[in-house]
Amino acid sequence: KNEVEQSPQNLTAQEGEFITINCSYSVGISALHWLQQHPGGGIVSLFMLSSGKKKHGRLIATINIQEKHSSLHITASHPRDSAVYICAVGSGETSGSRLTFGEGTQLTVNP
């Protein structure tokens, strides 16, 4: 069993749909990253969170430390949201800490 698991692996949606991507982890956590990788390969950091909830535009990220689970929500999805979304769990203090990555969720939003 991987230390960081994402679901689903692939997701196809119609424009306008509400989307949820899940990340479950088994390692101790200091913080959790959500990353977006565009079809061209570029990577963008979406959120870094250690508790609660963060919102940026149509994107919302939540984390439940007790349940070791985080979700990324996209409201009113658009074809430009098509990308791979990657969860990364940070554990340990800054010195000697590490990031463990999920395998990513491939999202396709059709017009």
Add this chain to the structure above:
Amino acid sequence: DAGVIQSPRHEVTEMGQEVTLRCKPISGHDYLFWYRQTMMRGLELLIYFNNNVPIDDSGMPEDRFSAKMPNASFSTLKIQPSEPRDSAVYFCASSLGGLYNEQFFGPGTRLTVL
């Protein structure tokens, strides 16, 4: 700001050759990270620096890999000798404040070792 700059964008080399990848972080950022991405293993953090000092290199796969940061605006990742299994996309990223702060990624270097 131009963002994180990596060079070359593509590198094709033969097994046994030395490969050097370069990175210029965003000015003012105090952390620099090197990542590798492959189909088999996904994204992996190889090494990161704080104020030009290596903090954690536990992700470096083996002694053939080495990274340096001689100053705040330049870092290299070297593979010597290169092997076909080193073929991957190598990303450099930088941040202000640490591993758990927002990271800004470069466009990556696609390395192919024949």
